[in-house]
Amino acid sequence: MGNQTYKIIIGVSVGIAVGILIGCGALIVIRLYKKRSYGQHQSRDLSIASVPIRVNGVNTSIDSSATLSGSGTNSGFQYMAKRNANTKDLFASLSGIPRYSYKDIQKATKNFTTVLGQGSFGPVYKAAMPTGELVAVKVLSSNSSQGEKEFQTEVLLLSRLHHRNLVNLVGYCVDKSQRMLIYEFMTNGNLASFLYSDNPRILSWEERLQIASDVSHGIEYLHEGAIPPVIHRDLKSANILLDKSMRAKVADFGLSKEETFDDRKSGLKGTYGYMDPDYMSTSKFTKKSDIYSFGIILFELITAINPQQGLMDYINLAVIGEDGKADWEEIVDKKLVGRSNPEEVRLLADIAYKCLHKTPRRRPSIADLTLAISSIRQRRLINSDTLPSSGSDDASRIMRRIESQQVELSNVTSLRSHMSLKV
Numbered sequence: 532m533g534n535q536t537y538k539i540i541i542g543v544s545v546g547i548a549v550g551i552l553i554g555c556g557a558l559i560v561i562r563l564y565k566k567r568s569y570g571q572h573q574s575r576d577l578s579i580a581s582v583p584i585r586v587n588g589v590n591t592s593i594d595s596s597a598t599l600s601g602s603g604t605n606s607g608f609q610y611m612a613k614r615n616a617n618t619k620d621l622f623a624s625l626s627g628i629p630r631y632s633y634k635d636i637q638k639a640t641k642n643f644t645t646v647l648g649q650g651s652f653g654p655v656y657k658a659a660m661p662t663g664e665l666v667a668v669k670v671l672s673s674n675s676s677q678g679e680k681e682f683q684t685e686v687l688l689l690s691r692l693h694h695r696n697l698v699n700l701v702g703y704c705v706d707k708s709q710r711m712l713i714y715e716f717m718t719n720g721n722l723a724s725f726l727y728s729d730n731p732r733i734l735s736w737e738e739r740l741q742i743a744s745d746v747s748h749g750i751e752y753l754h755e756g757a758i759p760p761v762i763h764r765d766l767k768s769a770n771i772l773l774d775k776s777m778r779a780k781v782a783d784f785g786l787s788k789e790e791t792f793d794d795r796k797s798g799l800k801g802t803y804g805y806m807d808p809d810y811m812s813t814s815k816f817t818k819k820s821d822i823y824s825f826g827i828i829l830f831e832l833i834t835a836i837n838p839q840q841g842l843m844d845y846i847n848l849a850v851i852g853e854d855g856k857a858d859w860e861e862i863v864d865k866k867l868v869g870r871s872n873p874e875e876v877r878l879l880a881d882i883a884y885k886c887l888h889k890t891p892r893r894r895p896s897i898a899d900l901t902l903a904i905s906s907i908r909q910r911r912l913i914n915s916d917t918l919p920s921s922g923s924d925d926a927s928r929i930m931r932r933i934e935s936q937q938v939e940l941s942n943v944t945s946l947r948s949h950m951s952l953k954v
């Protein structure tokens with residue numbers, strides 16, 4: 532009897548021990564499996580995030596594993612280039628857009644004679660392709676440290692993103708050490724040159740509203756049309772290009788460059804005057820940082836004051852008006868006085884100001900902004916008989932107020948530079 536009980540106890544104990552062992556083993560297997568599939572999911576996300584895919588219906592999907600090494604210092608192209616010395620073929624197969632030889636471009640640019648501009652990437656030349664199509668050729672300077680990476684980003688991105696408000700990439704050149712990007716030609720150059728240079732051509736209020744609307748559509752496509760979404764990171768008036776009908780397109784994405792801010796090498800990307808203060812303090816760049824930059828562009832359209840030369844001070848002066856409310860009339864571009872509808876200016880400035888909210892999540896989304904801008908334009912169509920509404924008395928009163936604001940602004944700016952000299 533005692534012996535029987537002893538055997539039962541041993542049997543039950545062995546059974547429990549085996550059960551526990553099997554249970555632990557199963558747990559370990561499940562955890563390992565979960566970890567592996569999470570890792571695969573993460574790396575798939577990374578590869579997708581580094582290569583946005585357009586949603587225009589054309590099947591341009593590429594093997595995302597080709598870009599897996601896009602994270603870190605090696606881009607997908609570099610990784611593939613190591614596996615295959617023939618980089619030209621790789622670009623062709625990955626981007627799906629035409630590749631040209633150096634000789635083709637040399638001929639099309641008439642040996643690089645007509646310079647359209649100079650960016651941090653290198654010079655931009657005008658060219659005529661054999662089909663007669665006019666294009667702009669961006670030549671990557673050999674001393675551009677960020678250049679190769681930016682070049683690859685631009686080709687990968689732009690070959691997938693197509694929208695009427697984005698500057699189209701129509702070709703590229705990879706020929707020995709030469710790297711060039713070929714874009715559709717934008718006859719009227721960049722928006723900044725209309726606002727800040729001695730350009731005699733004045734942008735009308737209607738044109739400014741149209742430009743605001745075009746840009747918001749371009750950003751809306753990047754933020755909400757592309758899968759996964761694309762954040763531009765360097766929205767500014769110099770990156771808004773105008774075609775022959777003064778319709779605007781967003782340019783230069785993928786080419787965001789390392790810039791120093793406040794003379795400190797910070798690794799922040801973007802351009803001083805357009806950078807979201809929240810991004811500068813957290814280093815976290817979101818769609819709402821693009822919204823901030825778009826708000827600055829809207830204020831540029833309203834005021835024609837350069838963000839790198841006191842635009843924010845100017846805006847703040849208007850906000851601390853006598854009654855504590857913003858007085859946007861005081862900051863409108865002098866060239867628009869008597870030629871714009873003050874109510875429309877106020878509506879656009881209110882929208883722009885919301886984009887600058889210090890808390891990113893309280894800034895509007897690009898879809899909200901597109902809608903708001905289009906409602907100003909619709910309102911304009913409905914009320915077209917009654918515009919412009921400011922009479923000549925009104926106009927000279929507004930002009931005097933703008934002038935006094937500008938004096939105030941130059942006082943603020945000189946006080947600031949005086950103080951920074953002392954520090």
Ligand SMILES: Nc1ncnc2c1ncn2[C@@H]1O[C@H](COP(=O)(O)OP(=O)(O)OP(=O)(O)O)[C@@H](O)[C@H]1O
Nearest residue numbers: 647648649650651655667714715716717720721769
């Ligand atoms: N597709 C184009 N059509 C016509 N002109 C162009 C085109 N692309 C660029 N340009 C001209 O060349 C200039 C330089 O362009 P690029 O994009 O290289 O530099 P950026 O945007 O002005 O400066 P950064 O590179 O520092 O941001 C532009 O300001 C514009 O005037």
